[in-house]
Each structure stands twice: as structure tokens, then as C-alpha cells.
Amino acid sequence: MKKQFIISMLMCLFVAIGFGQEIDYETYELSNGLDVILHQDNSAPVVTVGVMYHVGAKDEAPGRTGFAHFFEHLLFEGTKNIERGEWFNIVSANGGSNNANTTQDRTYYYETFPSNALELGLWMESERMLHPVINQVGVDTQNEVVKEEKRTRIDNAPYGKIAYSTGVNKHLFKKHPYKNSVIGTMEDLDAAKLDEFKAFFGKYYGPNNATLVVAGDFKIGETIKLIKSYFGPIPSKPEIERVNIKEDPIQNKIEVTEYDSNIQIPLKAFVYRTPSMKDRDAYVLDMISSVLSGGKTSRLYKRMVDDDKIALQVLAFARSMEDYGTYLIAALPLGDNSLEKLAAVMDEEIEKLKTELISEREYEKLQNTFENRFVSSNSSVQGIASSLATYHMLYGDVSLINDEIEIYRSITREEIKEVANKYLQEDKRLEMDYLPENEK
Structure with a gap:
């Protein structure tokens, strides 16, 4: 118990950043198109592994709103080598924490571990990218989770439509998909077929549509080797055509x-x-x-x-x-x-x-x-x-x-x-x- 408490305290430890002090970083790209950013800071034995995918609510097909946010939940279900329901158990058993979030423009997943578990974080994120299990059981389970989130945060929350812009953006955007909410509609998610979820993953969750960040206590040389080992073999996917929709100027109130x-x-x-x-x-x-x-x-x-x-x-x-x-x-x-x-x-x-x-x-x-x-x-x-x-x-x-x-x-x-x-x-x-x- 004492050991777990100490680890938890370390996870919350702030890195001492002096006023005006620059954040050092290194960037490079793997041959499969994965962008990598490394920020080394050995002042505390903590490391964060994050992967951001360039896919958000604006990238969803008409009639299929909510897909990007749905994947924020779905991709914790499990992978070929991580049994269903074990993701969070693995993280917590190793003194870590994790989360994910989605916006109109991107989806971000991350783990923060004691630095001696860096390799575990890299392996788990490579598992998520390479071969997650996307099946009907997971889709049905997370569908209920997302419905409850929508009820709690928007439908039943005072001013929820203002806080999450669901009652606002539809009036400001007539052409651009920003008119849709990030959480989407339950009707769209209910109507979606399993093959559509698999196709969404196949289109957007490739290394050439992602940025991997490692920040904290690690050694540059060793980490570069680990990243190449875990992420290098993942094949790139076809180039994505970005949303390029222009709104007409608002002429009248x-x-x-x-x-x-x-x-x-x-x-x-x-x-x-x-x-x-x-x-x-x-x-x-x-x-x-x-x-x-x-x-x-x-x-x-x-x-x-x-x-x-x-x-x-x-x-x-x-x-x-x-x-x-x-x-x-x-x-x-x-x-x-x-x-x-x-x-x-x-x-x-x-x-x-x-x-x-x-x-x-x-x-x-x-x-x-x-x-x-x-x-x-x-x-x-x-x-x-x-x-x-x-x-x-x-x-x-x-x-x-x-x-x-x-x-x-x-x-x-x-x-x-x-x-x-x-x-x-x-x-x-x-x-x-x-x-x-x-x-x-």
C-alpha cells in the first residue's frame, strides 16, 4: 500500500519549469510515416507515452456522427495480446494512469507510468495501433457507455448543450462538419454496422496519421530503439484526403x-x-x-x-x-x-x-x-x-x-x-x- 501511495504521488509530481525555461525536444519520422517527438526530463521518475491521431468528429461520414469519440472508448476494449477488460488492470497494476479524449480535429490516447514501465507503455500503444479487437461485443458494450456519457454530460446536465456546443454549432455551420457534436447522435451509432467501425479504424488509425510523444524520464538512445521495435513494423495506410469545406460568411444575425x-x-x-x-x-x-x-x-x-x-x-x-x-x-x-x-x-x-x-x-x-x-x-x-x-x-x-x-x-x-x-x-x-x- 505504501509503495502504491508513493508511486501515485510521483505520478502527480510537477516537473519544475522555471519562468521562460525552454522545453527541449527531438523530432523524427519512421519509415512508415509515424511522427515521433521526444522530450527528456529526468528530474522525476515519471514518463508519459501519448499517441495523437489526426481524426476527429469533423472526419465522420454523414449519418455516422460520433464515430471518432466512440473509438476513444472502443480502443480500450482489448487487442490480440491484451484480453478484453484487462487494459486498465495492466496500467494500474504497474502504477500507472491512462485516459483519452476527442475533439472535432483529433483523438488522443496516453499513459503515464513510473519510468521503469516505459516499454510497457510503448507496447500497449503499438498494440492499440496494430491489432485491436473490434467485434460486436465491444461495440455493443461501448454503445451503452457512450449513451450514458451523453445523458450525463449533455442531455441531463444543466446548460449541457451550451458547454458542449451541441445547441450552438448547428446554427453557425451549415456546410462544415463542425455543425455536428463530438459525441454524435445515438441514432447514428445504433444504425452503424460492425464493418463500418472496422473501416473507420482501417482508414484513420495508421502510423502515417499519428504522432507519438514520449515525455519524461527516459534515455534517448534506448527509447529510439524501443520505438523502432514496436512501431516500425506497423504498415502505413493510404493517404487521407482532409476535410476542406468552406463556410459562406454570415450575412445577417x-x-x-x-x-x-x-x-x-x-x-x-x-x-x-x-x-x-x-x-x-x-x-x-x-x-x-x-x-x-x-x-x-x-x-x-x-x-x-x-x-x-x-x-x-x-x-x-x-x-x-x-x-x-x-x-x-x-x-x-x-x-x-x-x-x-x-x-x-x-x-x-x-x-x-x-x-x-x-x-x-x-x-x-x-x-x-x-x-x-x-x-x-x-x-x-x-x-x-x-x-x-x-x-x-x-x-x-x-x-x-x-x-x-x-x-x-x-x-x-x-x-x-x-x-x-x-x-x-x-x-x-x-x-x-x-x-x-x-x-x-
């Missing part, structure tokens, strides 16, 4: 009403379609969201919650994706205040951003906020591994692990005003009233 049986308090939301995560403007919008609702001293919170006392809560956040992004500003009314009143005040604060420069004090606070966020994101080997894979796969630039903060540092007050004018336009947004079901 989109006004919709959505209902939620899980809420008692309505919500007013403005949502804007924004550029790719790789676009500089996406970074500026990230800063704008901090100005508007980044804590209790932010503009919207101070105005609507503290001063005017018309809102119970306010929020604003950018959700950046590979092809486009979305930017949401929302508020919940306090007492008898109307959604129309909230909308008017939100528009007033947006207009201030568009007509006046933010103060020097606000600007300094912004810089401190993003410096701290940058340091925090690189504070553990698990976080570093995920960042390295993301920057490589979705941004096409691994060096952002060190350089992205320079983009934020270079953003000016004038640029914040300019980008607010460019994207936060009333006639180019979705305006949503999100109401309790009993108000129908």
Missing part, C-alpha cells in the same frame, strides 16, 4: 431559441464564428475573452454582477479549432432582469472594446494572466506531451511549445480593438435565448 428541461434560469448568448486556431486573430480573441470575463475584475463580471447586479453569472470564451473557431459571450439574469436587458449591456461592453483602447492596467493584467497560463501548461510531463502533439499535428509547428507566449506578448492594445471590430459584429453572430423547457 441568426436568432434562435433553444429549450432545456434541466435549467430553471434562462441564458442569453452571443456566438460568433471565428478563424482557425492557427490564425493570429484567434490569439487576440483569446485575450478579448479574458478582458470580458476573465475573473471577478473583468469587465462583464464587474459591470453586470457587481455594479448593476443584473446578472447571476457571465462568461465568455473562445473555442479554437483547426479550420474555424467559435466565440461565445453569455449571461444568466439575476431576479426579474430580462434577457433583453442583459443583451443591451453586453452590447455596450462590446462597443467599448471596439471604440476605446483597453487601459494600460488591463493590458498588464492580461500579460500576467497569459504568462501564468503558459507556465502552468508546461508544468507536468503529461501536459507537455499533449502540447507537443497538438502543436505538431494541428498547428504544424512544434516550436510553439516555447514560442506561443511570444505571440501573446506581441499583441497590442490597438490590435485588440481592431480584432473586436473585425469579429464582434451584431449582424454576423448567433443570438440565442436558452430557456427552461416550461417556457415553451
Whole structure:
């Protein structure tokens, strides 16, 4: 018990990253097209093995939504050499932890182990890539798991359709598959045949559509040999044709009403379609969201919650994706205040951003906020591994692990005003009233 406790503590141990300290890494490619990124840090006996596949919800065929997320669950079922139901037992028996997550653009699997179990992590991920068992028993089992997840996180969760964008993106995207939710529909998953799941794996789960990251306590030379041994023999698959669908510009304000049986308090939301995560403007919008609702001293919170006392809560956040992004500003009314009143005040604060420069004090606070966020994101080997894979796969630039903060540092007050004018336009947004079901 004591040994297991010590191992668990080590798994949570943060790597000491000093301010401004660079993350060292090496990159190379195997002959089968697998991209490899290595980050060696021997300060703690912990290592993360992660594999990111360039497949997400946007890659699904019409009528088969939810496939990418479904595989996040399905590929823990077992492999040719790992019996069904034993994946998590193997990981925990060796003092490790593991997880996976899916977005519109990619799927990521990872294990974090004591460093003496590095080879085990590499073997397990190569097993997942080479020959997982995809059968009807696994599909049926995970179908029920995904249904329960959807019920818990979206269908029965207050404001779940807002948090997971299922009630938002369908209005902002008419052509691009971003209009679909990551979790998909149960009707699509129920209708899918076993051969379709096998075909999805065969198309997207090849080494030439993946990035392998090893971060933490290991020796470079030995690890390169292990990677070649486990992943080198895996054959590459046909090149994938990427989604390349352009949305028409929004010409007129989109006004919709959505209902939620899980809420008692309505919500007013403005949502804007924004550029790719790789676009500089996406970074500026990230800063704008901090100005508007980044804590209790932010503009919207101070105005609507503290001063005017018309809102119970306010929020604003950018959700950046590979092809486009979305930017949401929302508020919940306090007492008898109307959604129309909230909308008017939100528009007033947006207009201030568009007509006046933010103060020097606000600007300094912004810089401190993003410096701290940058340091925090690189504070553990698990976080570093995920960042390295993301920057490589979705941004096409691994060096952002060190350089992205320079983009934020270079953003000016004038640029914040300019980008607010460019994207936060009333006639180019979705305006949503999100109401309790009993108000129908």
C-alpha cells in the first residue's frame, strides 16, 4: 500500500519549469510515416507515452456522427495480446494512469507510468495501433457507455448543450462538419454496422496519421530503439484526403431559441464564428475573452454582477479549432432582469472594446494572466506531451511549445480593438435565448 501511495504521488509530481525555461525536444519520422517527438526530463521518475491521431468528429461520414469519440472508448476494449477488460488492470497494476479524449480535429490516447514501465507503455500503444479487437461485443458494450456519457454530460446536465456546443454549432455551420457534436447522435451509432467501425479504424488509425510523444524520464538512445521495435513494423495506410469545406460568411444575425428541461434560469448568448486556431486573430480573441470575463475584475463580471447586479453569472470564451473557431459571450439574469436587458449591456461592453483602447492596467493584467497560463501548461510531463502533439499535428509547428507566449506578448492594445471590430459584429453572430423547457 505504501509503495502504491508513493508511486501515485510521483505520478502527480510537477516537473519544475522555471519562468521562460525552454522545453527541449527531438523530432523524427519512421519509415512508415509515424511522427515521433521526444522530450527528456529526468528530474522525476515519471514518463508519459501519448499517441495523437489526426481524426476527429469533423472526419465522420454523414449519418455516422460520433464515430471518432466512440473509438476513444472502443480502443480500450482489448487487442490480440491484451484480453478484453484487462487494459486498465495492466496500467494500474504497474502504477500507472491512462485516459483519452476527442475533439472535432483529433483523438488522443496516453499513459503515464513510473519510468521503469516505459516499454510497457510503448507496447500497449503499438498494440492499440496494430491489432485491436473490434467485434460486436465491444461495440455493443461501448454503445451503452457512450449513451450514458451523453445523458450525463449533455442531455441531463444543466446548460449541457451550451458547454458542449451541441445547441450552438448547428446554427453557425451549415456546410462544415463542425455543425455536428463530438459525441454524435445515438441514432447514428445504433444504425452503424460492425464493418463500418472496422473501416473507420482501417482508414484513420495508421502510423502515417499519428504522432507519438514520449515525455519524461527516459534515455534517448534506448527509447529510439524501443520505438523502432514496436512501431516500425506497423504498415502505413493510404493517404487521407482532409476535410476542406468552406463556410459562406454570415450575412445577417441568426436568432434562435433553444429549450432545456434541466435549467430553471434562462441564458442569453452571443456566438460568433471565428478563424482557425492557427490564425493570429484567434490569439487576440483569446485575450478579448479574458478582458470580458476573465475573473471577478473583468469587465462583464464587474459591470453586470457587481455594479448593476443584473446578472447571476457571465462568461465568455473562445473555442479554437483547426479550420474555424467559435466565440461565445453569455449571461444568466439575476431576479426579474430580462434577457433583453442583459443583451443591451453586453452590447455596450462590446462597443467599448471596439471604440476605446483597453487601459494600460488591463493590458498588464492580461500579460500576467497569459504568462501564468503558459507556465502552468508546461508544468507536468503529461501536459507537455499533449502540447507537443497538438502543436505538431494541428498547428504544424512544434516550436510553439516555447514560442506561443511570444505571440501573446506581441499583441497590442490597438490590435485588440481592431480584432473586436473585425469579429464582434451584431449582424454576423448567433443570438440565442436558452430557456427552461416550461417556457415553451
